[in-house]
Amino acid sequence: MYRYDEFDAAFVAARTAQFADQVKRRLSGELSEDQFRPLRLMNGLYLQLHAYMLRIAVPYGTLSSKQMRKFAHIARTYDRGYGHFTTRQNIQFNWPKLKDIPVILEELASVEMHAIQTSGNCIRNVTADHFAGAAADEIIDPRPIAEILRQWSSLHPEFSYLPRKFKIAMTGAANDRAAIRFHDIGLQAATNAAGEIGWEVWVGGGLGRTPMIGKLINSFVPNEHLLAYLESIMRVYNRYGRRDNKYKARIKILVHEEGLETIKGQVEAEFAEVRGGVLTLPQEEVDRITAYFAPPQFTEQPATKIDVAYQSIIDPAYGRWLDHNINSHRVPGYASVTISLKPVGGAPGDATDKQMDDVADIAERYGFDELRVTHEQNLVLPHVAIADLRAVYDALVATGLAEGNNGLITDMICCPGLDFCALANARSIPIAQEISQKFASPERQAEIGDLKIKISGCINACGHHHVGHIGILGVEKKGGELYQITLGGDATEQASVGKIVGPGFEADAVPGAIETIVDTYLARRQNADESFIQAYRRLGEAVFKEALYGAA
Numbered sequence: 001m002y003r004y005d006e007f008d009a010a011f012v013a014a015r016t017a018q019f020a021d022q023v024k025r026r027l028s029g030e031l032s033e034d035q036f037r038p039l040r041l042m043n044g045l046y047l048q049l050h051a052y053m054l055r056i057a058v059p060y061g062t063l064s065s066k067q068m069r070k071f072a073h074i075a076r077t078y079d080r081g082y083g084h085f086t087t088r089q090n091i092q093f094n095w096p097k098l099k100d101i102p103v104i105l106e107e108l109a110s111v112e113m114h115a116i117q118t119s120g121n122c123i124r125n126v127t128a129d130h131f132a133g134a135a136a137d138e139i140i141d142p143r144p145i146a147e148i149l150r151q152w153s154s155l156h157p158e159f160s161y162l163p164r165k166f167k168i169a170m171t172g173a174a175n176d177r178a179a180i181r182f183h184d185i186g187l188q189a190a191t192n193a194a195g196e197i198g199w200e201v202w203v204g205g206g207l208g209r210t211p212m213i214g215k216l217i218n219s220f221v222p223n224e225h226l227l228a229y230l231e232s233i234m235r236v237y238n239r240y241g242r243r244d245n246k247y248k249a250r251i252k253i254l255v256h257e258e259g260l261e262t263i264k265g266q267v268e269a270e271f272a273e274v275r276g277g278v279l280t281l282p283q284e285e286v287d288r289i290t291a292y293f294a295p296p297q298f299t300e301q302p303a304t305k306i307d308v309a310y311q312s313i314i315d316p317a318y319g320r321w322l323d324h325n326i327n328s329h330r331v332p333g334y335a336s337v338t339i340s341l342k343p344v345g346g347a348p349g350d351a352t353d354k355q356m357d358d359v360a361d362i363a364e365r366y367g368f369d370e371l372r373v374t375h376e377q378n379l380v381l382p383h384v385a386i387a388d389l390r391a392v393y394d395a396l397v398a399t400g401l402a403e404g405n406n407g408l409i410t411d412m413i414c415c416p417g418l419d420f421c422a423l424a425n426a427r428s429i430p431i432a433q434e435i436s437q438k439f440a441s442p443e444r445q446a447e448i449g450d451l452k453i454k455i456s457g458c459i460n461a462c463g464h465h466h467v468g469h470i471g472i473l474g475v476e477k478k479g480g481e482l483y484q485i486t487l488g489g490d491a492t493e494q495a496s497v498g499k500i501v502g503p504g505f506e507a508d509a510v511p512g513a514i515e516t517i518v519d520t521y522l523a524r525r526q527n528a529d530e531s532f533i534q535a536y537r538r539l540g541e542a543v544f545k546e547a548l549y550g551a552a
Helices: 006-028 033-041 065-078 098-109 143-153 223-240 251-258 260-274 283-292 308-314 316-325 353-366 386-399 429-438 442-448 507-524 532-539 541-549
Strands: 045-047 052-056 062-064 082-085 091-093 168-171 185-191 197-203 215-222 326-328 334-339 350-352 370-373 379-385 453-456 470-477 480-487
Touching (some): 006 033, 006 098, 062 065, 065 082, 065 098, 065 353, 065 370, 082 353, 143 168, 143 223, 143 283, 197 223, 215 260, 223 260, 223 283, 251 260, 308 316, 316 334, 316 386, 316 442, 334 386, 350 353, 379 386, 429 453, 429 507, 442 507, 480 507, 480 541, 507 532, 507 541, 532 541
Parallel strands (some): 453 470
Antiparallel strands (some): 045 052, 062 370, 082 091, 082 350, 185 197, 197 215, 334 379, 470 480
């Protein structure tokens, strides 16, 4: 796991001291809120409906037990006893007092963390596959390059004031678990004819008001030229991205309006100027950073297989957990464990201070002191011996985080919505809770199988509703809350944007509408192995629309 060097430590300390002075001036009245706003946003501090919200960066979703314990301490000491893990693999605290922010940032710095560039028109936290370095299907661990991108992008003088926020995601596997096609830049590991490993570069993806699937701008960029190529893209965007209309300021609009070939030509022209120059990434530097991500000291294990069927008979709850929350590992005898933050009736992505402390203990004892945050608002223990799975499960049961529902209908993505967010039009959390309770039965969830529901409280799409197999968008209509339903979204390598099926539903009708969609799927699927998204693509929208609204 990456450790701060002298530059990192000095850089974060200087920023923390600078912002502490700015907070002091705001509290004294020397700075107005309008003057303070751009300063606080540069440090991850938002003003929500009821209080300030602090968003803390978790680079590429990786953190240690010590860092998780610090989150627990902050939640307990400066907030209301919980934190919210987000779709950017970050954590948010919803109730800190402004006077406490400098102290919180100092405490974060003590465990090599900060809130820089978690907001504002800059390059945001680089996200990655949450199974990076562990997954059996991985070509290469993307985290060393993600760390290099973090260093390159932090306070980059040319890209600190972009036309709009900019998001980068990357995966080292052929199976896309990082939603790279829905980012401003998406990077996927690739191998050329000579067997060398480099990166596919996708550009112009995004959600929000105008959802778009990214386009492949380069099928193979070697490591040594990746920084130069990305800088070329950023220069084109910074030069030509619209600044007159924030709704059209993202790079996806530039690519759409100018066309991929035009943008590619401009990028290649920039790349020709900088290729081979100071942005060339030396292999020794890649090796130096990669050394920080050396795998743990795995040992030969007595157990290399999991008999899920047998465990399901003797302990059904444990069997469900094994069936849904375990991912295959590249090392025999080990597995990756998804810790669901989606208990039935709970707020998706939330964890209490005690739960964070308990998870830190579990990671320290059974997981080589390493944790991940997923973009689907769960946690992961990337390296767990199969022989320890039962002990891990029992520890999770004790802290209330043993729900075996990863990938199932109750494993929903949900933004904070109108309960917290000043931008929201409608509540999200209560809708998620009601759907979760309606489908609480484990047998019902198992019958339905793989189905992703994603809920947003406004068009900004923090809940990724556009790419839910079933998406729910809260809108305001005549002073009330209404919910549109979309079908057919997919954030994987088979990327698709969901389509609105018809008029919106009142809040109390949404769970019933979801049940109608699910029942239609179950009645029309070819067999139990045909997933919802597969059935939707085969059947089309009309079947579900008729079930919801009746014949036209």
